[in-house]
Amino acid sequence: MTTHNIVSVSGGKDSTATLLVALALDTTNLTAVFADTGNEHEQTYRYLDYLEEATGVGITRVRADFTQRIVGKRRFIETKWREQGIAESTVLAALDVLQPTGNPFLDLCIWKCRFPSRKAQFCTMELKRDPMLEQVVVPLMGTGDMVLSWQGIRADESLNRRYLPECNEVGGGLFNYRPILKWDIPAVFEAHKYMGIKPNPLYSQGMGRVGCMPCINCRKDELREIALRFPEAVDRIDRWEQLVQKASKRGAATFFAGSKAKHPKGSIAAMTALEVMEIASIRQAVEWSKTARGGIQYDLMIATDATACSSAYGLCDSAEAA
Template sequence: MVQAALGVLKPTGNPFLDLCIWKGRFPSRKAQFCTMELKRDPMLEQVVLPLLGNGDMIMSWQGVRADESINRRYLPECDEVGGGLFNYRPILKWDIPAVFEAHRYMGIKPNPLYSQGMGRVGCMPCINCRKDELREIALRFPEVIDRIDRWERITQQASKRGAATFFAGSNTKHPKGSIANMSAVEVMEIASIRQAVEWSKTARGGIQYDLMIATDATACSSAYGLCDSGADGFNDTNVQLGEAA
């Protein structure tokens, strides 16, 4: 196992994958280290702290909304972190229609992925993506699933358990109820990205395939009602995906 880990512990050119290999696992909702180590910490170290060291005041604009999560629900619109750093959340009280109305007003086309079933567009996919979102990704961008499958196999070699799944295996529904006493092979068989995609196609608690789900990879699909907006650019499905996490 040590030799296998040493064989993959080398830069891949993808910061997210490098981080997962180094950790020997993928992030999860309870251990979302990707946000801290790839977003927050680099911003603090490379931008915020140098500016504060010069005696500047920083107003950090954050595009978060109160209805996105319980943690964000009680955030203030503006607060002082200290040392000259302030957080400002200008759209904190906005609802979803207001966000897209602002796009229309300013003549800015939303990210086309919002019209292709995606609820999140920062990462492709996010470890917190919805069931229907994963299904849309697999339907429209099968190469993304292939990429995650490769990442699982690479990260698996650096894992202490010998298993690494993109979505937390502990959330997987299976007869044993827990993965604690499962072998690495068993974990990968029930919780891999391929199995997650198959689960995304099911209904009734995952016990049967949903025959009513859409199978047209070119049709508009939006959790935000964009398909009915009729606004120019909202149904633009011409999008290319790179190797971003």
């Protein structure tokens, strides 16, 4: 029986350390896979190229494709929205924007007519887990071979991860393997050093996590750093908000969609869609990120929860503990 070793690589420190463990153990049948969300920083793409060259391990890039689902959504809007009596201008605006762009993150949001949120964090599944499963893991399953999915998860990242086993069977010959589960952050960087591999340079540029730029769960201080160092990322999200807003039946879509914004006027639940856009857009969130703690008017994001991104799958790099 052959064992296929699949390492999920995000460009972040933990998944890189996991790949380095696999290399140090002279693991055979090794495949590194990167799920490209389309919302990554340019430096992460360059880092993956570097990682391939420095380790000699090719990294398979997978991307989700929402073309068919967008086609289905168009049909739904053309028929159901009209049947529901949605204003024709809203229907036409949505149809105008419901076109595949080829960017997985944007296409996902256009198809869903909204951005993901902490409570509805469909991005991890749709952009990372499913493309990896469909394009890499599932084709290897059911052949009688063993498939070991190496995940760069650490127990001290979150409650979600604290009690995970180092190895567990999923079924169909697939096993999850978490070799750095008991590691702390210094051990992760030590592994980079020991193997002569540089960490993603974004860590030395104020970023607590590497992955989507920004992540929907990004901390207040991270957003401030992103706006300062990478204003083009904010410009891109601003453009995406305008597009997804057009796709939205409510006429509003903010990147920090799960925000519990509070405003002197009251909760956003009581506001119109346009009022929400005015106070909770990415531009407003950036302004808020510059405020001192005492001056906070909005609670747009999870400013203190460093583990908000820690899904049990380890597909999104979690924030470095403060």
